[in-house]
Amino acid sequence: MNHARIGRVLEKMRAAGLPQMIVTDPLSIRYLTGADIFPGERMLALLLREDGAHTFFVNILFPEPACGLPVVRFSDTDDGPALIAEKLIDGCPVGVDKTWQARFLLRLMELRPGEYRNGSECIDWVRAVKDEEEREKMRVSSAVNDACMAEFVAALHPGATEKELEEEFIRIYAKHGCEGVSFTPIVGFGKNAADPHHGNDGTKLEKGMCVLLDVGGIYDGYCSDMTRTFFTAEPTDEERKVYELVKAANEAAKAIIRPGVKLCDIDAAARNVIASAGYGDQFTHRLGHFIGLEDHEYGDVSANFDRPVEEGMCFSIEPGVYLEGKFGVRIEDLVIVTKDGCEVLNHYPKQLTVLDLWK
Ligand SMILES: [Mn+2]
Structure with a gap:
């Protein structure tokens, strides 16, 4: 078990007035205990108590975790x-994490009535x-992503479909030692790039289409996530303007990051750049999300x-502008907040790039 991490959780529980808390997210459990158990539909739970009487509940189908915590074993029946319920402190509120299946929580509430809170x-x-x-x-995971991006760009060729590139990208991540992908790579050509969560299809790459690549791999347990948008012919004035705008929004957000700055103000820094150029309505999603064990x-x-x-x-900065029926641009980097600014984890270049694929 990781005493420092559990200690930090106990501090937050104290501040929230929660003397006990049930943690069930397998990634949170691995983060706190080192036990790598993915139980599927079966119950897995770590009860943390402010008095230190923690208990780990693990089905006998999984190996006995050697994490130094008392373990209660149980079977499918x-x-x-x-x-x-037997290990809870009487009369005290119980914190529960956000992913526990309702059928377990509702059963526990029936057996032991009392106050339950989303902790x-x-x-x-x-x-x-x-x-x-x-x-x-x-840092290492994002360095791998930078190296993979260079190979993805090298794999682009006239007539390639989004779907076949998706499959190729997954092979490239595996070749670089990734356990998997953070999410299915998004490959958006031309007007498909205007759909932020485009599902890759049989669209073929034609000269003049933009190419939006939103990609990430899992390396040594940690996710990467980066987006770059390229052009395959000299961009139109509008494409150039939108590209430079999104890049400026990405940079404006990163420029204000330092401890104490609010997440909403970082979002606003990027959004204001885009809105002041008249594209506010075409920036249809949040600026970023936290990332780590999960994308x-x-x-x-x-x-x-x-x-x-x-x-x-650690979170993403990923402004985008999406012009339906035409094209879309998103530029995404991961950052870690430092003591006086932020460290950008992605080093793959961001200047407007025209790929010369029709030589
Ligand atoms: Mn992202």
Whole structure:
């Protein structure tokens, strides 16, 4: 078990008035205990208590975790929530993380009536602030993504379809030692790039189409995520203007990041650049999301989050402008907040690039 991380969660629980908390997200459990158990539909739970009497509940189908915590084992025919109920402190509220299946929580509430609260932020905001070991893993993962991006660009060729490039990109990540992809790579050609979450299809690359690549791999447990947009012919005036605008928005956001600045103000810094050029309505999503063990972790860089950022937080900065039926541009980097600014994890170039594929 990781005492420092569990200690940080206990501090947040104290501040939230939660003497006990049930953590069930397998990635949070791995983060806190080192136990790598993905239980599927079965129950897995880590009960954290402020008095230190933590308990780990693990089905006998999975190997006994050697993490130094008392473990309660159970079988498929046991009543898992009943075992948890026995270890709860009487009369005290119980925090529960946001992903626990309702059928387990509702059963526990029936067995042990009382106050239950969404305590997920006690773990989510701890995961949001990367420790030294994690910062280094995020740097390495993004360096791998930079190297893969160079190979993705080299793999582009006239007539290639989005779908076949998706498959090729997944092979390239595997070749670079990734365990998997952070998400299915997004390959958007021309007007498909105007759909921020385009599902790759049989569209063939033709001269003049823009190419939007939103890609990330999982390396040593940590996700990368980067977007670049390229042109395949001399851009039109509008394409050039939009590209430079999105790039300026990306840079404006990064320029104000330092501890104490609010997430919503970072979003506004980028959004104002785009809105003042008249494209505010075409920037249809939040500026960014937290990232780490998962591609999208809790916490948005958006108007909905006024939390001040802290040194060690890691999130994406990904402004975009989408012109339906025409083209789209998104430019995304990951950053880690430092003591007086931010460290940009992606080094793949961002200047407007025309790929000469029809030589
Ligand atoms: Mn992203």
